[in-house]
Structure formats: structure tokens, C-alpha cells
Amino acid sequence: MNIVPPRPSVDEHEPAGEKDAGNVVALAAVVGAVLMLLVLLLSLGIRWLAAEAAAAASQRALEIVQSPGGTDHAAQATATGLATSISLIADVDVTIARADETVTVTVTAHDRLGGAASRSATGPLIRFVPQNRSLP
Numbered sequence: 001m002n003i004v005p006p007r008p009s010v011d012e013h014e015p016a017g018e019k020d021a022g023n024v025v026a027l028a029a030v031v032g033a034v035l036m037l038l039v040l041l042l043s044l045g046i047r048w049l050a051a052e053a054a055a056a057a058s059q060r061a062l063e064i065v066q067s068p069g070g071t072d073h074a075a076q077a078t079a080t081g082l083a084t085s086i087s088l089i090a091d092v093d094v095t096i097a098r099a100d101e102t103v104t105v106t107v108t109a110h111d112r113l114g115g116a117a118s119r120s121a122t123g124p125l126i127r128f129v130p131q132n133r134s135l136p
Contacts, residue, residue, distance in 0.1 A: 068128055
């Protein structure tokens with residue numbers, strides 16, 4: 001009678017510990033890549049939010065500066081208040097430049113991660129010019 005010895009459950013060529021270590025390394029690599037992707041998406045989202053805040057603040061400040069009674073101080077206060085209403089914006093720089101009949105408002109929004117986004121809005125000054133009517 002031939003008795004066949006039972007087969008070992010573990011491969012004799014590769015110890016069980018090395019196989020488990022390979023799985024752990026692969027899992028750590030995948031988790032690390034997913035976390036890096038999440039951090040990248042978060043930082044891009046904050047950068048986009050800062051850019052949108054700067055664009056909205058520059059447009060609103062331009063409307064104030066363009067109006068006949070608008071002052072630079074009121075435009076700066078409005079732009080700063082609008083941009084910093086988002087809690088992720090730490091600081092705002094507002095620059096107003098006038099040239100002939102046009103005005104340019106540049107708003108730079110600094111986010112809490114250390115990045116900054118700058119947007120500008122340009123438009124003509126709005127002036128009230130009364131019409132002279134000829135009397136008949």
C-alpha cells in the first residue's frame with residue numbers, strides 16, 4: 001500500500017510572513033495615495049474659493065467706485081468685508097487705480113493655507129451729465 005504524505009498548507013518556497021508583509025505594504029501605498037489625493041483636492045478647492053471671493057469683491061468694489069458718490073474707502077471696506085465673510089480667507093489687499101475715465105480695482109485674497117488669489121475688475125467712471133434743453 002502506498003501512503004501519500006499530506007501536502008503542507010504553506011508554500012515551502014515563500015515564508016508566510018513575507019506574503020503578509022507584501023499585503024501590508026500595498027495597503028499602506030494605496031491609503032497614502034488616497035490621502036495625498038484628498039489633500040490635493042482640498043488645497044485646490046480652497047484656492048478656487050479664494051479666487052472666487054477675490055473676483056466677487058473686486059466686482060462689488062468697482063460698482064461702488066464707479067458710482068458718482070462712491071469713495072475709495074467705502075469700496076475698500078466693502079471688498080474686505082465681502083471677501084473675509086468666508087472664514088477660510090485670512091487677509092485681503094485692495095488696490096484702486098484711476099486712469100483718465102477708467103478705474104481698476106484689484107483684490108488679493110490670502111487663504112489660511114498660505115496661498116493667495118488676485119482678481120481685477122476694470123470699468124469706466126459713471127458721471128451724471130445733465131442734458132441742456134433748448135427753449136422754444
